[in-house]
Amino acid sequence: MPRPRSLTPAQLASAALAVIDREGLAGLSMRAVAQQVGMSTMALYRYIDDREELEQLVIESVLGAVDTTPPATDGSWQERIEILVHRVRDSVGAHPGVVPLIITHRHRSAGLMRWSESVVGILTEAGLDGRKRVIALRCLLAYVVGAIQLEHLGSLAGPGTESIAGLSRTEFPHLAxxxxxxxxxxxxxxxxxxxxxxxxxxxx
Structure with missing residues (x-):
């Protein structure tokens, strides 16, 4: 693979996502990304300082692709929130390995801030303010991240569920x-x- 003369942040993020999609988050490293773009690890440091910066580029690539435009006002506020939530699910669901990075970098993600601003705007229009609005936003963020992670890494129909289904009906009747x-x-x-x-x- 010929060595590119220069790399853009978008190209770096794309290369890192390719590594994560192929090898999981554990496989992400400066060396792996350097190999992905066809250059030495040391040469990659001309474009990025460290893995943390690389992770931030990845998160912005995924969340920056989310349409954060508030949905039309002809639906209920719940329906409008659902649309915004599903946009995140679709984008992150295409790269589920990045979910832990959202937890780590959420406060520095411009894409997530834009999404949250739209959500908070709808919550405000619905009459939620003050402490209720704080709790509502945090619950939605926790649900989106957690549900996506469970969907791809431990869904209700997974092997763990099969094991639980086999528990003693005497000791765990409701859970089983x-x-x-x-x-x-x-x-x-x-x-x-x-x-x-x-x-x-x-x-x-």
């Missing part, structure tokens, strides 16, 4: 029954149902 029923719940139903439950709890 719930796990057995979880076999019929797909990722979309789980995500939509959880989000709807959360939003109903926010009603003023």
């Amino acid at each position: 029954d719930t796990a057995r029923r979880a076999r019929t719940v797909d990722a979309d139903e789980e995500f939509h149902g959880g989000l709807a439950t959360l939003l109903r709890g926010m009603e003023t």
Whole structure:
């Protein structure tokens, strides 16, 4: 592979995402990204200071692609929030290995700040303010990140659920029954149902 004369932040982020998609977050390193773009590790340091900066580029690449435009006002505030949440799910879901990076870099992500601003605007229009609005935003952020992580790394229908379904019905009757029923719940139903439950709890 010929060595590029220069690398843009977007090219670096794309290379890092390719590494994460192929090898998982554990495989991300300056060396791996350097190999991805066809240059030496030392040469890569001409463009970026360290892995932390690389991670930040990755997060901005993924979250920066999210459409943060507030949805049309003809729907309910819950429906508008759902649209924004699903935009994040679609973008991050294409690269689930980056989820831990969102937790680490969320306060420095311009993309996430723009998304949060749109969400807070809708919550404000719905009558949530002060402490209620703080809690609502944090709950939504926690739900989005956690649900995406569970969907790709430990869904209700995964091996762990099968193990729980086999627990003693005498000792764990409710848990074992719930796990057995979880076999019929797909990722979309789980995500939509959880989000709807959360939003109903926010009603003023």
